[in-house]
Amino acid sequence: MSNYAQSIQNLMNELARLPGIGMRSAERIAFHLLKQKPEEALKLADAIRDVKTRIRHCSVCYNLTEQDPCHICSDPSRDQGLVCVVEQPKDLLALEATGLYKGVYHVLLGRISPLEGIEPADLTVEPLMRRVASGTVREVIMGLNPNMEGDGTALHLQALLASYPNVQVTRLARGLPAGSSIEYANRNILADAIAGRQKM
Amino acid sequence: MALARDRCICLRKFEYSETSQILTLFGREHGLLRVMAKGAHRRTKAGASKFDGGVDLLDLGQAVFTFDTARELQTLTEWHLLEGHLELRRDLRSIYLALYAAELVSVLLEAHDPHRELFDRMEHTLGALATPRREEVFLAFELELFRETGYLPELNACVSCGQVINGLPAGGFSPSRSGVICRNCEAVVHDRISLDPRLLRLLQSLLRLPRQQGATQRLPQLTRHQTDPLNRLLATYIQHTLGRRLRLPDYVIPPVQAGTLAR
Numbered sequence: 429m430s431n432y433a434q435s436i437q438n439l440m441n442e443l444a445r446l447p448g449i450g451m452r453s454a455e456r457i458a459f460h461l462l463k464q465k466p467e468e469a470l471k472l473a474d475a476i477r478d479v480k481t482r483i484r485h486c487s488v489c490y491n492l493t494e495q496d497p498c499h500i501c502s503d504p505s506r507d508q509g510l511v512c513v514v515e516q517p518k519d520l521l522a523l524e525a526t527g528l529y530k531g532v533y534h535v536l537l538g539r540i541s542p543l544e545g546i547e548p549a550d551l552t553v554e555p556l557m558r559r560v561a562s563g564t565v566r567e568v569i570m571g572l573n574p575n576m577e578g579d580g581t582a583l584h585l586q587a588l589l590a591s592y593p594n595v596q597v598t599r600l601a602r603g604l605p606a607g608s609s610i611e612y613a614n615r616n617i618l619a620d621a622i623a624g625r626q627k628m
Numbered sequence: 629m630a631l632a633r634d635r636c637i638c639l640r641k642f643e644y645s646e647t648s649q650i651l652t653l654f655g656r657e658h659g660l661l662r663v664m665a666k667g668a669h670r671r672t673k674a675g676a677s678k679f680d681g682g683v684d685l686l687d688l689g690q691a692v693f694t695f696d697t698a699r700e701l702q703t704l705t706e707w708h709l710l711e712g713h714l715e716l717r718r719d720l721r722s723i724y725l726a727l728y729a730a731e732l733v734s735v736l737l738e739a740h741d742p743h744r745e746l747f748d749r750m751e752h753t754l755g756a757l758a759t760p761r762r763e764e765v766f767l768a769f770e771l772e773l774f775r776e777t778g779y780l781p782e783l784n785a786c787v788s789c790g791q792v793i794n795g796l797p798a799g800g801f802s803p804s805r806s807g808v809i810c811r812n813c814e815a816v817v818h819d820r821i822s823l824d825p826r827l828l829r830l831l832q833s834l835l836r837l838p839r840q841q842g843a844t845q846r847l848p849q850l851t852r853h854q855t856d857p858l859n860r861l862l863a864t865y866i867q868h869t870l871g872r873r874l875r876l877p878d879y880v881i882p883p884v885q886a887g888t889l890a891r
Contacts, residue, residue, distance in 0.1 A: 448645060542727055542879050543640060543685070576685040576717060576727075583720040608675030616712035617681070 436462070488559070490535040490552045492517045500524075500532055507531045509566040513556065513585065515539050515573060523571060531569070534559065539572060539581040548584060556585070560592055570599035574620075631705065632695035634658050637750060638687045639730040651683055651704065652734055653691060656747040660739045663693050663704040679707040686713055686726055686754060697740050711751075715758035722757045725766045728876035729753060732770065735870060736777040746776045752843050764850040770862055771834055772844070781865055782807030783831055789813050794832065797825040801861055803868035819868075827858055856881060 432440070436458055443454035461469045485491070486498035493499070500506060510531030514520050520533050536551045559565060568589060572578035582599060589597050603621030604613055613621070639660075640652035649668045653661045668679040675681075683689065683704075692706035716722045733750060737743065753769040756762065774780040785792050786799075787807035799814030801807070801823045808828060809817045830850075838845045863877040 542724065542875050543731060545875055576713075576723060579717040580720060580723045583718075583723070587720065605675065607673060608671075612672075612675035612677065614680040614709045614712070616709065616714060619712070619714050 485535075485537075489533045490537055490555065491520055491533060505530070508564055510569070511556075511559065511565050511567070512569040512571045513582075514571045515578065515581075519571060519573075531567075533571075534568075536572075536581070539577050540584055541577050542580075551581075553585065553588070557588060560589065560595055565595055567596040567598060570597065572599075574602055629694045629696060631692055632658060633690065633692050635710070635747075636661070636689055636691040637730075637747070637754070638683050638685055638689070639734045641683060641685055649683060650701070653704075654733055654737070654747060654750065655691070655742070656744055657742055658695065659741040659743065660734065660737050661693065661695075661702055662700060662739070663691075663702045665704040665707065668704075668707075678705070680709040683707055683709075684712065686716070686730060687711070688713075688751060688754070700739075711755070713754055713758065716754065719758065722762055724876060724879040725762055726754055726757050728874075728880045729757075729766065729769055729773075731874055731876045732773055732866070735872070735874065736773060736779060736866075743776055746773060749773075749843070756843075761847070761849065763852055763855040764847050767850065767855050767858060768834055768837070768844040768847055770859070771831070772839070774862070774866070775835070779866060779869060780835075781862075783828065783835065784808075786810035786813055788817060793828070798823055798828050801865070803865045806865070806869065821861060821864060823861065824857065827854065827861075830854060831858060860884070 439458045439461070440451065440454040443449055443457050444451050449457070461472070482494050483492050484494075484496065486493045486496055486501055488497045488501040491498045491500065495502075507530055511534050512523065512529065512531055513534045513536060514523065515536050515538060517535055520535060523529050523533075534552070534556050536553070536556070538546055538551050540546060540548055540551065560568065568585070570582040570585065572582050586597050589595055601624055602617075603624050604610065604617060610618070634655035634657045636653040636655045638651055639654050642650040644650045644664070647667050647669045649665045651663050651665060653663055655661055665679055665683060669677075669682045671677045671681060680689070687709055688711040690708040690710060691704060694703045694705070696702065713726070716726055729750065733746075737746075749769060749772055753765055756765040759765070771780065781801070784794055785807075786809050787802060787805040788809050789812065791810045791812070793808050793810060797811065798808045799811040800809055800817070800820035802809050802817045802819055803821065804819045805817065808823065809820060814820055834844070834847075837847065859877075860881045863874065863881060867874055867877070
């Protein structure tokens with residue numbers, strides 16, 4: 429039985445539910461918040477409330493956004509005919525961080541994982557197909573993780589997109605990451621790198 | 629704690645945190661193992677990783693892990709990828725069949741119970757599922773798995789009266805009685821699934837084929853018209869026997885109308 433007041437214990441329990449935070453860390457954070465001025469500590473509560481009330485999925489690409497459509501989908505300088513399909517909003521942010529991609533996105537909100545019971549109906553596959561059926565899309569780039577489930581999801585989408593012969597289906601290149609060393613690459617990475625070699 | 633080394637296939641994976649994974653491995657010498665791979669996705673800037681960048685489903689690798697049968701979760705300390713099945717990943721049907729094989733192994737084997745021949749068989753099967761012969765290869769593996777784990781249903785004699793079916797048309801298959809039933813007994817067995825006699829003979833002949841170095845020899849070429857009903861029959865049977873629903877049959881076996889499960 430804990431000796432903490434119920435409200436402190438509640439806070440610690442909630443913090444400990446966050447990923448990577450155990451009871452010791454929760455205790456430390458709780459006491460840090462207790463030491464802060466009320467207006468400072470309540471900023472965290474306000475931020476959590478804001479994010480849960482304002483953030484929603486973009487009705488076009490399913491990215492997380494405050495405005496609908498999101499700033500990418502509503503950007504007239506973006507190529508609306510080029511759609512990069514990613515698993516999670518985090519993947520979209522990683523691609524955006526390169527500053528090189530000028531198309532738009534479609535976030536699946538997961539990947540097909542038969543062993544975990546995640547089916548195509550659990551993802552935003554239907555909205556993607558509706559988007560393609562609208563006729564504005566000319567290329568779909570598979571930006572899914574290069575693992576068994578990611579590849580399976582890409583193949584599933586490719587099969588669905590086969591009924592749109594005017595839509596080109598591509599996938600992100602694979603192989604050696606820049607800045608890495610060949611001696612540390614596993615055989616899958618090297619096999620992909622050899623298969624996807626480019627003319628210099 | 630003592631470290632063990634084994635050749636393993638990854639049957640299940642769960643991304644535990646940003647960098648760590650919990651895996652179900654099928655080890656050649658150690659059977660089913662659940663391991664925690666701490667920092668599996670962590671790499672140095674040059675790309676070095678103790679786990680070859682993380683373990684993926686169906687990967688074959690050389691694993692080093694703590695081994696204590698009293699513990700449910702072992703710790704993976706090293707993983708060297710031997711085969712990542714890139715060919716398999718180019719075909720959705722091959723992926724689903726391979727994942728179904730992994731699901732069956734993970735539910736039919738007990739933890740820490742080695743099955744060396746079955747391991748060799750699975751390693752060979754995963755490679756062969758990327759070829760045009762995947763349907764018959766999978767069916768042969770499924771039968772071998774059932775035989776090795778003691779789940780093979782009776783296919784030669786009626787499970788009700790004992791009459792040998794060989795050569796005679798069967799009255800059907802009973803999942804609850806784990807085998808075929810003859811025409812005389814079909815009226816008293818209520819969970820009967822109809823079974824085409826030609827498909828029953830095919831199953832019987834597959835079980836008689838010689839095996840060598842992890843593969844069934846002289847495996848006949850089969851079509852999905854033959855393998856789909858048999859996979860459906862075996863899936864119905866094993867799900868009934870285990871008392872649980874498996875996930876991959878929905879991806880591997882096309883649905884049919886009620887009452888024609890194995891026709």
